[in-house]
Amino acid sequence: xxxxxxxxCDLKPGHQGTLLALNGGRGLTARLAALGFxxxxxxxxxxxxGHGPLLVEVRQTRVALGRGEAQRIxxxxxxS
Amino acid sequence: xxxxLRSAQQHSAPAVHPPAERTAVIALAGQPNMGKSTLFNLxxxxxxxxxxxxxxxxxQRQGGFVHHQRTLRLVDLPGTYSLSANSPEEIIAREYxxxxxxxxxxxxxxxxxxxxSLYLVAELIALPAPLVVALNMMDVAAQQGIQIDVPVxxxxxxxxxxxxxxxxxxxxxxxxxxxxxxxxxxxLLPPRRLPAIRPDHQQVLDQAQQLITGFVPPDYPAAxxxxxxLEGDGEILRQMQAHLPEERWESLHALLKAHxxxxxxxxxxxxxxIERMLRAAVHRPIGGQMSLTxxxxxxxxHPVLGLVILALILGAVFWLTFTIGAPLxxxxxxxxxxxxxxxxxxxxxxxxxxxxxxxIDGLIGGAGxxxxxxxxxxxxxxxxxxxxxxxxxxxxxxxxxxLMHAMGLHGKSFLPLxxxxxxxxxxxxGTRVIESWPARLLTMLLAPLVxxxxxxxxxxxxxxxxxxxxxxxxxxxxxxxxxxxxxxSGMALNRLLFKGERSAFxxxxxxxxxxxxxxxxxxxxxxxxxxxxxAATLILLFSLGVWALAVLPGGEMETSYLAQIGRFFxxxxxxxxxxxxxxxxxxxxxxxxxxxxATLGVLFGRGEDSGLAQTLxxxxxxxxxxxxxxxxxxxxxxxxxxxxxxxxxxxxxxAAVNVLxxxxxxxxxxxxxxxxxxALGG
Ligand SMILES: Nc1nc2c(ncn2[C@@H]2O[C@H](COP(=O)(O)OP(=O)(O)OP(=O)(O)O)[C@@H](O)[C@H]2O)c(=O)[nH]1
Ligand SMILES: [Mg+2]
Numbered sequence: 001x002x003x004x005x006x007x008x009c010d011l012k013p014g015h016q017g018t019l020l021a022l023n024g025g026r027g028l029t030a031r032l033a034a035l036g037f038x039x040x041x042x043x044x045x046x047x048x049x050g051h052g053p054l055l056v057e058v059r060q061t062r063v064a065l066g067r068g069e070a071q072r073i074x075x076x077x078x079x080s
Numbered sequence: 081x082x083x084x085l086r087s088a089q090q091h092s093a094p095a096v097h098p099p100a101e102r103t104a105v106i107a108l109a110g111q112p113n114m115g116k117s118t119l120f121n122l123x124x125x126x127x128x129x130x131x132x133x134x135x136x137x138x139x140q141r142q143g144g145f146v147h148h149q150r151t152l153r154l155v156d157l158p159g160t161y162s163l164s165a166n167s168p169e170e171i172i173a174r175e176y177x178x179x180x181x182x183x184x185x186x187x188x189x190x191x192x193x194x195x196x197s198l199y200l201v202a203e204l205i206a207l208p209a210p211l212v213v214a215l216n217m218m219d220v221a222a223q224q225g226i227q228i229d230v231p232v233x234x235x236x237x238x239x240x241x242x243x244x245x246x247x248x249x250x251x252x253x254x255x256x257x258x259x260x261x262x263x264x265x266x267x268l269l270p271p272r273r274l275p276a277i278r279p280d281h282q283q284v285l286d287q288a289q290q291l292i293t294g295f296v297p298p299d300y301p302a303a304x305x306x307x308x309x310l311e312g313d314g315e316i317l318r319q320m321q322a323h324l325p326e327e328r329w330e331s332l333h334a335l336l337k338a339h340x341x342x343x344x345x346x347x348x349x350x351x352x353x354i355e356r357m358l359r360a361a362v363h364r365p366i367g368g369q370m371s372l373t374x375x376x377x378x379x380x381x382h383p384v385l386g387l388v389i390l391a392l393i394l395g396a397v398f399w400l401t402f403t404i405g406a407p408l409x410x411x412x413x414x415x416x417x418x419x420x421x422x423x424x425x426x427x428x429x430x431x432x433x434x435x436x437x438x439x440i441d442g443l444i445g446g447a448g449x450x451x452x453x454x455x456x457x458x459x460x461x462x463x464x465x466x467x468x469x470x471x472x473x474x475x476x477x478x479x480x481x482x483l484m485h486a487m488g489l490h491g492k493s494f495l496p497l498x499x500x501x502x503x504x505x506x507x508x509x510g511t512r513v514i515e516s517w518p519a520r521l522l523t524m525l526l527a528p529l530v531x532x533x534x535x536x537x538x539x540x541x542x543x544x545x546x547x548x549x550x551x552x553x554x555x556x557x558x559x560x561x562x563x564x565x566x567x568x569s570g571m572a573l574n575r576l577l578f579k580g581e582r583s584a585f586x587x588x589x590x591x592x593x594x595x596x597x598x599x600x601x602x603x604x605x606x607x608x609x610x611x612x613x614x615a616a617t618l619i620l621l622f623s624l625g626v627w628a629l630a631v632l633p634g635g636e637m638e639t640s641y642l643a644q645i646g647r648f649f650x651x652x653x654x655x656x657x658x659x660x661x662x663x664x665x666x667x668x669x670x671x672x673x674x675x676x677x678a679t680l681g682v683l684f685g686r687g688e689d690s691g692l693a694q695t696l697x698x699x700x701x702x703x704x705x706x707x708x709x710x711x712x713x714x715x716x717x718x719x720x721x722x723x724x725x726x727x728x729x730x731x732x733x734x735a736a737v738n739v740l741x742x743x744x745x746x747x748x749x750x751x752x753x754x755x756x757x758x759a760l761g762g
Contacts, residue, residue: 033347034162066585
């Protein structure tokens with residue numbers, strides 16, 4: 001089961017989501033895509049305090065993202 | 081290191097080998113932090129900087145070695161996540177592969193991050209160069225229970241795959257044999273299977289390729305160029321605009337504009353290819369328990385605890401310096417330098433005064449005094465080397481991200497600034513990890529405000545001289561003060577010069593690992609050697625120069641040229657409680673920061689039985705001492721730093737802006753501290 005789309009920065013720590021779309025410019029999209037942020041990939045939120053940068057795991061790699069960047073990544077949350 | 085490698089390193093004796101057929105060039109490519117430099121060092125014996133945070137190798141390095149009578153030239157390319165023009169490194173790496181046409185490209189990937197690290201392979205495999213995949217970090221993968229079936233992976237890719245543990249030199253002999261076989265064409269494999277664009281965009285790709293066919297610059301494969309255009313690669317776009325006839329360019333432009341999501345389709349296609357390659361070859365444990373990295377990161381990346389940990393680590397560095405480094409420095413001075421001075425005095429009793437002065441005041445008192453700082457520097461280099469290798473640096477960047485925002489920067493800028501504690505030169509060069517130009521320039525301008533090890537050594541010496549037991553505390557305070565000024569300057573510059581622009585923060589956090597003592601030792605050795613070399617050349621020459629200025633023309637210090645220069649600037653210095661000697665010491669620190677003490681050593685001469693420290697403490701008030709320490713900590717960057725600042729920023733303008741900034745900040749701070757200290761009765 002999935003939920004309506006939400007920006008990655010709203011995903012709670014310990015939760016997982018599936019990437020739907022990237023809404024950055026071309027440069028940001030290219031950098032994120034190279035790191036493994038492509039549609040359909042699973043993203044696990046490791047740390048998110050509601051402010052400041054957040055920490056996710058994607059394709060077995062830990063990636064730190066600024067809040068602004070996470071705002072532009074659209075996901076659906078996975079119910080477990 | 082095993083014997084095969086030892087013999088591989090004997091490139092200095094080519095005569096014993098029959099003339100090699102031709103030097104083969106091998107490029108090491110790979111994403112950041114995969115172990116390229118570790119492998120490079122292992123093979124060539126050429127030392128270069130290795131550490132556990134992504135993006136350390138910022139320039140391309142070369143080294144040679146002989147294997148099976150063939151001379152191989154190895155090129156260590158900077159780490160790049162892809163071959164798009166997202167950063168200068170990515171352009172360097174791909175231009176090298178496309179234009180220099182190495183005989184073989186070794187793609188270093190990590191077995192522990194196979195999916196992500198094969199992304200670059202997905203790009204490389206589409207280029208004409210022969211390819212070998214070095215599957216490094218097999219030990220880390222084994223630890224995590226990841227099993228990789230190498231022959232299956234090899235057959236799927238159509239490219240040789242060699243498992244490696246570069247830090248333990250495991251698999252390197254096999255890698256060399258495979259390289260040899262590839263060069264002679266005797267390694268047989270099924271054809272390569274190339275990644276394809278996600279099917280819904282195949283037509284767009286074909287159209288783009290049709291439009292450019294016949295107009296692609298030499299060296300660029302047409303299919304590759306078309307996919308780079310779809311990815312929105314600015315560099316390739318510029319090239320094609322120059323090469324294409326007007327109307328073709330117009331249609332291409334329209335096509336790309338209508339499909340600006342095609343880049344993502346290409347990346348998706350590559351990851352789909354990777355998943356196909358790995359499906360049969362990789363087995364990973366389901367679930368998986370909490371790793372060491374998870375556990376440590378709960379503290380190290382916590383918004384509050386993380387900062388506390390960072391502050392404690394910095395504090396520990398200073399504590400170590402003062403409890404071990406400073407006494408060692410004093411011991412060297414009393415056990416080595418003073419007897420040496422005595423001996424020299426005895427030997428040179430009959431020598432002309434200038435020779436005596438040259439040796440005792442210039443050589444021993446100047447350059448010799450600087451050498452006694454070595455223990456302090458070694459401690460710094462060791463601790464920072466350890467933090468780098470363990471993988472802590474990226475965490476420090478992460479927790480600093482919030483604070484860096486105040487300056488319009490983000491966490492990544494913290495890495496080069498942190499490196500600045502060692503030396504400002506690599507700090508300025510290290511700003512290349514920052515993608516956006518305004519953020520990079522701003523970081524570059526701020527880097528010299530970070531007290532480097534040399535300045536810290538000067539500070540440690542002066543603090544101990546002026547404040548004795550409280551020295552550590554005073555230095556700690558001054559360093560925090562310098563960092564505060566850095567933040568304030570950053571905020572001001574960001575408003576003034578860059579209108580508050582912001583850039584994206586995306587950074588990989590590497591796994592923690594047990595530090596590799598060999599890597600750290602190599603690093604400490606290299607940096608210490610560089611310092612000794614500097615002391616033996618630049619600083620020595622400079623000490624002699626200062627000594628000459630201090631005795632000419634009349635042989636009396638009070639009337640010397642040096643005194644005249646110092647007196648000229650003295651009115652400015654007086655605002656901060658400095659006399660002409662302290663002013664001269666500051667000026668001399670321009671060539672190298674350690675000179676500040678060397679100059680004082682020459683100016684005061686070595687007393688018969690008391691060291692320079694005591695002389696200083698009896699000559700100046702604590703207020704003057706504190707002001708001098710403040711200014712010395714913040715004064716204009718050394719010549720070497722300015723040189724790289726010019727090189728990295730591309731113009732003298734920014735170097736000049738930096739000098740101006742540092743002059744204003746240092747004198748304002750010095751005068752402020754002096755006035756305050758006087759008011760408080762210092
Ligand atoms: N456990 C383990 N660690 C390794 C191995 N190879 C390299 N390392 C460590 O990985 C870290 C990165 O190695 P480097 O050689 O600097 O990586 P690089 O690819 O040159 O990185 P950049 O220059 O940043 O692109 C260092 O801390 C090495 O000690 C390996 O096989 N096993
Ligand atoms: Mg490297």
